[in-house]
Amino acid sequence: MADLxxxxxxxxxxxxxxxxxxxAAPGGDTAPVGPGLFLYVANGGAGSxxxxxxxxxxxxxLAISDGVLTVAAGDHGLVALTGVYRGVNGRAALTYDDATSVTVAAFELES
Incomplete structure (x- = not known):
């Protein structure tokens, strides 16, 4: 697991x-959460x-449902990393059903 x-x-x-x-790390990644932060996912694979x-x-x-983003083959996706995703370590925990040909990044908009 890598820390983005x-x-x-x-x-x-x-x-x-x-x-x-x-x-993307096969075992998952973590990313910072908070205002102006988002996750970028690029899928270079042949399947979603x-x-x-x-x-x-x-x-x-009641438990809050996990966030789920499905990115089609050859497509890109964005997710706002709001405080709802803050884990016990203060970061969002990310997992992928297949990390092959997937790249990710965490971004923060300048204020």
């Missing part, structure tokens, strides 16, 4: 998000890939 660090994205100008992406972001919180005693 957030790459700052300027609010004015261009950012090469694909160049900042790294190979599902990313699960674990939640540990509850609302009135």
């Amino acid at each position: 660090n957030a790459v700052r994205v300027p609010t004015v100008g261009l950012a090469d998000v694909a160049a900042a992406a790294v190979a 890939v599902t990313v699960t972001i674990t939640t540990t919180g509850t609302v009135k005693g």
